[in-house]
Amino acid sequence: MPVSRIASISHIDPWFLEKMKNIVETERRIAKRPLGKNILLEAKRSGFSDKQIAAIRRTTEDAIRVLRKRHGIVPSVRQIDTLAGEFPAKTNYLYVTYHGSENDIARSKRSIIVLGSGPYSIGSSVEFDWSCVQALMTLKRRKFETIMINSNPETVSTDYDMSDRLYFEELSLERVLDIADFEKPRGMVVSTGGQIPNQLALSLAKSGITLLGTKAHNIDRAENRHIFSKLLDKLGIDQPPWVELTSVARAVKTADTMGYPVLVRPSYVLSGSAMSIAGDTPALKRYLKKAADVSREHPVVISKFIENAREIEIDGVAQKGALVIYAISEHVENAGTHSGDATVVLPPQKTYLETVRRAKEITKMVLRELAITGPFNIQFLAKDNHLQVIECNVRASRSFPFVSKVTGYNFIDIATRAMLGEEHIGVKSPQFSYSRIKGADPVSRVEMASTGEVACFGDSFTEALLKSMLAAGFRLPRKHILVSLGKEENKVKLLPALQLLHEMKFALVATEQTAEYLRTNGIPCEHVYKISTEKEPNVLNLIERAAVDLIINIPTRSHGSENTDGYVIRRKAIDMNIPLITNRQLAEAFIHALYEQRGNGLKAKEYREYMSS
Helix, strand or coil: CCHHHHHHHHCCCHHHHHHHHHHHHHHHHHHHCCCCHHHHHHHHHCCCCHHHHHHHHCCCHHHHHHHHHHCCCCCEEEECCCCCCCCCCCCCEEEEECCCCCCCCCCCCCEEEEECCCCCECCECHHHHHHHHHHHHHHHHCCCEEEEECCCCCCCCCCCCCCCEEECCCCCHHHHHHHHHHHCCCEEECCCCCHHHHCCHHHHHHCCCCECCCCHHHHHHHHCHHHHHHHHHHHCCCCCCEEEECCHHHHHHHHHHHCCCEEEEECCCCCCCCCEEECCHHHHHHHHHHCCCCCCCCCEEEEECCCCCEEEEEEEEEECCEEEEEEEEEEEEECCCCCCCCCEECCCCCCCHHHHHHHHHHHHHHHHHHCCCEEEEEEEEEECCEEEEEEEECCCCCCHHHHHHHHCCCHHHHHHHHHCCCCCEEEEEEECCHHHCCCCCCCCCCCCCCCEEEEEEECCHHHHHHHHHHHCCCCCCCCEEEEEECCHHHHHHHHHHHHHHHHCCCEEEEEHHHHHHHHHCCCCCEEEECHHHCCCCEHHHHHHCCCCCEEEEECCCCCCCCCCHHHHHHHHHHHCCCCEECCHHHHHHHHHHHHHHCCCCCCCCCHHHHHHC
């Protein structure tokens, strides 16, 4: 149909229709001609994305990107002319274009890119921009060049003085990679701009981009409903029952079995958009009809809606899977109101202390499993003191500005420092005076026995632990370690750590049952007899000759008799001034610290250095 005919029908000015016609004709040429340099350059200058070209040619976006770069077709970086051409403009406002022949600026030297939240819309507003701005400020204080990518002029993150460079560009994989190819950043922050940059994490990582914080595959494990559900099952954490379905008939049958009301939503949506609560079969059918075809390509998820349940959230920061800081808040409205619309109170007013304790416990399990570093948000359903996990977002949430203001701790500043690896850890180790207390059994019990303590800092838990133990008078083993473990549970749980000792070339000596267990599991060791057997080689003679550098003796019971072999071993270790560990968890932590820190050397830094970082 000619432009004149369309103009007469639509009353759209022919000038605009001619531009649309150009796009349509370019698309026809892309489809029919060989995809050489000229047609690719024409397509890019006409505004076609790699993804659109891939769809026309029935190939992948990555394949088009590789082909385009092979032909040397890459965009130029230009400064936005803020002076309308009257004078030469020097500005940090940048854009990329295929209509340029060279770059306006040189690439940055020590930069980190922060991805913004994109245009404001219902469901995405200023909360995420606050997080981006805080990240930029922390990075700037750490002397990094900051680069912001965002396409929203209404944000603070796009103000001229917020970043060293602002790319006013769309948050698509292609555009972000184009900018990263030019700038060669040290890393990229995807966890402060909400769901839009978070969804790019896996693709960016596959393209070789270094993401600061949680690894991309762990972000995907949290975002992918199937994988996250299996993760919760593995950890023994409860969740509302749900099923993904591909037909209306099966959806109706499942809802009947599950019991109304049910929550229904498209399977590709993790947060609140396009959700609906169906109270009966007619309501469910109405939603499914409204949501378009239900099919293998467009499945729906039906989950049991828990009535009269309350929703609580934990916003926090983790580093290498360990909880650094958290805030727990509760919704005033019952579950069924999206977290972005809910009235939220901090600290919680109606949540039982046991529920808070359990929520924190679950959070620690999830953080450890996903090895989260940086910001996170976990949402729970709470009813009758029973908790179920709704979802985990490995990014800043809408609540981060709120919890930061209420608690007085800037959660994003802490998260950014955690992602940069700058957090320090302190460990306190007790000091004992068993050598001065004749006959005392050096085993930790309910009653306090220490006479002092030493605290030390480190850049990691393992460094801080070794420092504090050394400061409390402990000596690191050189070669020979005696192992004597009571109870089968202690042997089983310490086995992986003991394998690390063997890997580090320590010579293990073990009492009878422990030696048999180690050898059965492939760990060579020297066998020594118990004191009570009076056979040689005897463990008592070994200790009296100071032939071992460390004794790990885990008693069967915390209250032992003075007549047991274990007591004699422990007491003799104290009298001979041989380092002794009598707690399984401490033994495990110490061995892992020894393994992780071998060859590193423990850094001597002033207290002020840790505080200023």
